Amino acid sequence: MNTQEIVSKLWNLCNVLRDDGITYHQYVTELTYILFLKMAKETDTEGHIPETYRWDQLTAKSGIELKRFYKELLNHLGEECTGRVREIYQGASTNIEEPKNLEKIITTIDSLDWYSAREEGLGNLYEGLLEKNANEKKSGAGQYFTPRVLIDVMTRLIDPQAGEKCNDPACGTFGFMIAADRHVKEHTDQLFDLDADTADFQRKEAFTGCELVHETHRLALMNAMLHDIEGQILLGDTLSNFGKQMNGFDVVLTNPPFGTKKGGERATRDDFTYPTSNKQLNFLQHIYRSLKPNGKARAAVVLPDNVLFADGDGEKIRADLMEKCNLHTVLRLPTGIFYAQGVKTNVLFFTRGTADKGSTKEVWFYDLRTNMPSFGKTNPLKADHFADFEAAYHADDRHAVQDERWHCFTREEIANKGNSLDMGLIRDDSVLDYNDLPDPADSAEEAITQLEEAVDLLMSVVKELRVLEVE
Numbered sequence: 001m002n003t004q005e006i007v008s009k010l011w012n013l014c015n016v017l018r019d020d021g022i023t024y025h026q027y028v029t030e031l032t033y034i035l036f037l038k039m040a041k042e043t044d045t046e047g048h049i050p051e052t053y054r055w056d057q058l059t060a061k062s063g064i065e066l067k068r069f070y071k072e073l074l075n076h077l078g079e080e081c082t083g084r085v086r087e088i089y090q091g092a093s094t095n096i097e098e099p100k101n102l103e104k105i106i107t108t109i110d111s112l113d114w115y116s117a118r119e120e121g122l123g124n125l126y127e128g129l130l131e132k133n134a135n136e137k138k139s140g141a142g143q144y145f146t147p148r149v150l151i152d153v154m155t156r157l158i159d160p161q162a163g164e165k166c167n168d169p170a171c172g173t174f175g176f177m178i179a180a181d182r183h184v185k186e187h188t189d190q191l192f193d194l195d196a197d198t199a200d201f202q203r204k205e206a207f208t209g210c211e212l213v214h215e216t217h218r219l220a221l222m223n224a225m226l227h228d229i230e231g232q233i234l235l236g237d238t239l240s241n242f243g244k245q246m247n248g249f250d251v252v253l254t255n256p257p258f259g260t261k262k263g264g265e266r267a268t269r270d271d272f273t274y275p276t277s278n279k280q281l282n283f284l285q286h287i288y289r290s291l292k293p294n295g296k297a298r299a300a301v302v303l304p305d306n307v308l309f310a311d312g313d314g315e316k317i318r319a320d321l322m323e324k325c326n327l328h329t330v331l332r333l334p335t336g337i338f339y340a341q342g343v344k345t346n347v348l349f350f351t352r353g354t355a356d357k358g359s360t361k362e363v364w365f366y367d368l369r370t371n372m373p374s375f376g377k378t379n380p381l382k383a384d385h386f387a388d389f390e391a392a393y394h395a396d397d398r399h400a401v402q403d404e405r406w407h408c409f410t411r412e413e414i415a416n417k418g419n420s421l422d423m424g425l426i427r428d429d430s431v432l433d434y435n436d437l438p439d440p441a442d443s444a445e446e447a448i449t450q451l452e453e454a455v456d457l458l459m460s461v462v463k464e465l466r467v468l469e470v471e
Contacts, residue, residue, distance in 0.1 A: 001113035003120040007128035013108055016101055026095045028133045029215055032222045033074060033092055034058075034109060036085075039122050039226065042114050048085050053077060059110055066106075067099040084230075088221050091214065123178070123226040130173050130219060135377065146175055146255045146302065147337050153386045154253055154300040154347060155179040157393055162188055163198055164206065164250035169238040169286055171209030174220040176253040178227050181207050203230055210234040210246060239282050240268045247290045255302035256283035258343065273320065276313040280304060284348075285317055288325050291352035298351045302333075305344040308421040318419045322360035322411065325350040329393060330421060332367045334385075336375040344369070348421075349393075360411050364398055365424020367405040 001009075014027045022030070040046045041055040051057075053073045061069050071094060078089035096102045117125050131148065160166050160180045168176045184202060185191060191199040207224075208231045211217040217235045224233060236242040257279055269275065272285050280303050291297035307314065308330075321327060329349040338345065353359030366389045375381045392401045398408065407424045414421065 001116055003117060003125050003128060006112050006117055006125055007132060009108070009112065010129060011132045013105055016104055017096065020096060020098050020101055022095050024133055025215065028129060029218065030094065030096060031105075031129065032219060033089065033094075034106060035126070036088060036222060036225075038109050038114075042118060043122070048081065048083060049077070050081070055110075059106060062103055063099050066103055067094075067096075070094060070102060084221060084225055087233075088218055088225075092218075123223065123228075126223055126226050127175075127178065130175075130223065146172070147381055148175070149381050149383050149386075150302070150333075150337065150347075151175050151179045151253075152383065153390065154302075155183050157349065157390065158251055158253060158298055158300045160184055160251045160253075162191075162194055162202060162206075165248065166207050166251040166253065167246060167249045167290065168209040168252070168254045169243065169246055169290070170254050170256040170283060171211050171220055171233065172216055172255075174209055174223045174229075174233065176255070177207040177209055177229065177231070178223060180251065180253060181227060181229055203228060205231055207231040208233065208246075210236060210238050210243065212237050237268075238286055239279065241270060243269060243286060244271055246286075248292055249290050250292060250297050252287050252290060252299035252301070254283070254287065254299075256280055258304055274313045274316050276317075278306070278310065278314065280307045281310065281314055281317050284321065288321050288350065288352060291325070293324075293352050293354055293356075295354045296351070298349070301348050302345055303348055305346065305422065308346060308423075311418065315419045318421060319415075321350065322363075322414070322419070324356050324359055325352050326359045326361070327363050327421075328360075330363060330365045330424065331389060332365065332369045332424060334369050334372045334375055334381070337381050362408050362410050363414060363421070364392075365407050365409065366392060366403075367407075367424050367426045370405075370426045370428050 010031065014022070014024060017027055037049070037053075037055045037058060040049055046054050053076055058066075058070070058073065074089060074092040074094060077085055078092045079086075081089070094102070096105075155176070158180075160183055162184050166177060166180045168174070171177065181202070184206070188194050191202055194202065207229050209220065211220055211233065212235075214235065217233065220233050224231065234242075234246075238246065269282070269286070271289075272282065274281075274285065276282060284301065284303065284307065287299050287301055291299060308318075327348060327350040331347040331349070333345045333347060335344060351359075368385070368389060372385075373379055388403055388405070392398065392403055392406045395401050398406075404426055407426075409423055414423070417423070
């Protein structure tokens with residue numbers, strides 16, 4: 001049984017719980033509590049869990065006794081333990097009311113082919129579950145889940161290196177940092193090419209994040225643990241003064257939440273030059289301020305269209321970004337790739353300058369939106385769709401690239417358009433161009449001619465029918 005089959009089997013268990021009133025998101029959270037114990041046993045890492053509350057103790061019980069013990073276990077691990085165990089189980093409670101349902105989940109998990117799962121990677125298994133949850137519209141989880149293919153493209157282009165501090169200030173389930181870790185491991189023979197200190201840094205300090213929602217934070221912790229990442233994942237609001245501690249990064253990869261702050265109030269960060277109620281604009285400020293001003297620190301950020309053209313504070317923030325950073329590339333993403341249908345998004349790629357003035361000279365735009373198919377479950381976004389963009393991005397001479405989707409605008413041209421970045425879209429073939437339409441008078445005359453011909457033809461048919469009637 002491969003990882004995909006195990007994921008499907010675990011996901012199908014959710015149907016058992018529907019009658020118990022369990023939502024998809026609650027189910028994934030519940031699975032996290034139970035899988036943590038099983039995976040600790042499979043990986044011989046039960047040392048941080050008291051013997052009384054380990055996997056074998058859980059499987060030894062059934063019925064009402066199992067339900068009582070499970071509740072006791074959740075409470076103890078969340079209150080009495082330390083480290084990541086406590087973080088994952090803190091405030092944990094079960095939504096499963098029927099003991100038989102709880103027993104079925106535990107026995108099913110216990111009977112799976114864990115040898116194969118270990119071979120393919122337990123982290124991959126857990127990510128598969130998170131992806132299933134995100135793709136299920138009723139779960140609402142898509143709001144914090146970025147498509148894997150987009151994460152991988154952004155990570156490849158930003159190219160995080162061993163020894164660099166990487167961060168996601170709105171980390172969701174930690175997908176970007178998992179990808180960054182995977183990228184570094186692929187280029188360092190799973191860290192074996194590194195000296196002991198750097199390898200230790202990669203495991204314990206290199207990848208960090210922050211998440212506002214408690215339940216999602218729990219999933220992020222589990223995801224990190226299964227990928228052998230011990231970096232700090234904060235629970236809190238990046239846009240409050242709490243977020244001021246997150247700075248000095250070499251790499252930021254993120255997809256901040258869309259919308260305005262609750263109640264429409266401005267961000268409570270007292271170090272923002274331009275506080276606004278627009279969350280994405282505030283996140284953008286946080287991100288470019290959190291990068292080291294060394295000319296190398298870089299970021300790739302998913303942002304909706306409104307960030308590109310919002311006036312007032314929006315214009316000031318974009319201008320500030322282009323002063324402090326080299327905003328070298330904007331990727332206009334296709335529609336339909338996120339849970340919120342119809343939201344138009346972009347990826348901004350920028351590098352923090354060594355000075356706070358004049359860092360951006362020109363901005364390249366790639367239009368992957370216009371004249372593209374509609375993406376979704378039936379037509380998923382694939383790596384191949386980004387191939388031409390990646391080629392243009394990496395070109396030694398970007399001006400030599402022959403691609404109609406690839407356009408460059410100077411800093412002066414952008415400034416003359418009110419610092420708007422809503423640019424670079426090509427002609428939409430599905431929309432009629434007025435200039436291509438024929439002259440209306442000519443069209444009318446042609447229509448009259450065709451009607452007259454049709455009337456003549458009908459009259460001839462009528463005459464023939466009259467002749468037949470006489471005969």
